[in-house]
Amino acid sequence: MRALDNMKIRNDDISLGLLLGTLAGAEELPLWFHYDGRPIKPGYHVTEVKAGQFAGLDCGANPDAWTEIFVQLWDVQGEDRAPMPAGKFSAIIRKVSGHLQLEQSARLTFEVSDGVRPVQLYCASLPRLRDDAVHVDLAPRPASCKPRDRWLAEEKSKAETCCGPAAKSACCS
Known part of the structure; x- marks a missing residue:
C-alpha cells in the first residue's frame, strides 16, 4: 500500500482514484470500513455503485458542477462472515467502471x-x-456553505503567504 501524507488531505477530498490507488498492493488484506464509532460487520456487501453528474447554484448564487461516485454498503452479517479483501472491492469498482466510465477524480x-x-x-x-x-x-458527510468555505480558504491562504516561514514582508508584525 502506498504511503501518503494524510495530514494534507481532508476527509472530504478523497476521490475514487485515490482510494483505489492506496488499495493497490494490499489486494489480499481484509478491508474494514468504520462508521458511527464501530467497524462494519464482517460480511458487508457492496450493493450498488453509481456515478452522478451534478450542477447547482449555491447560496451565493454561484454556479457549480461536479461528478460524484456513490458506493452503497449494506452492513449485514454475510454468509462467509469475513471482511471483503481489498482486491475484491477494487475488482467490483473496476467492473462497474467498465460499464459506467467512472471518473477517477x-x-x-x-x-x-x-x-x-x-x-x-x-x-x-x-x-x-x-x-x-x-x-x-x-x-x-456534513452540509456546508460553499461561499463561506471559499472565503475561509482564501483567508487561510493569505495568512500562510503573509505569515509563513518564507514570508519576507512585515505584514505579520
Whole structure:
C-alpha cells in the first residue's frame, strides 16, 4: 500500500482514484470500513455503485458542477462472515467502471445502511494499514456553505503567504 501524507488531505477530498490507488498492493488484506464509532460487520456487501453528474447554484448564487461516485454498503452479517479483501472491492469498482466510465477524480461518497435504518451519507478518509488489514474511516458527510468555505480558504491562504516561514514582508508584525 502506498504511503501518503494524510495530514494534507481532508476527509472530504478523497476521490475514487485515490482510494483505489492506496488499495493497490494490499489486494489480499481484509478491508474494514468504520462508521458511527464501530467497524462494519464482517460480511458487508457492496450493493450498488453509481456515478452522478451534478450542477447547482449555491447560496451565493454561484454556479457549480461536479461528478460524484456513490458506493452503497449494506452492513449485514454475510454468509462467509469475513471482511471483503481489498482486491475484491477494487475488482467490483473496476467492473462497474467498465460499464459506467467512472471518473477517477470524482468525489467519493459512501451510502451505508444495515437494511433497517435509512441510508446515511459518509465521506472516507484515506485507507490505513494496521493489524494486517486495511481500515477506512467513514465520517458523516456534513452540509456546508460553499461561499463561506471559499472565503475561509482564501483567508487561510493569505495568512500562510503573509505569515509563513518564507514570508519576507512585515505584514505579520
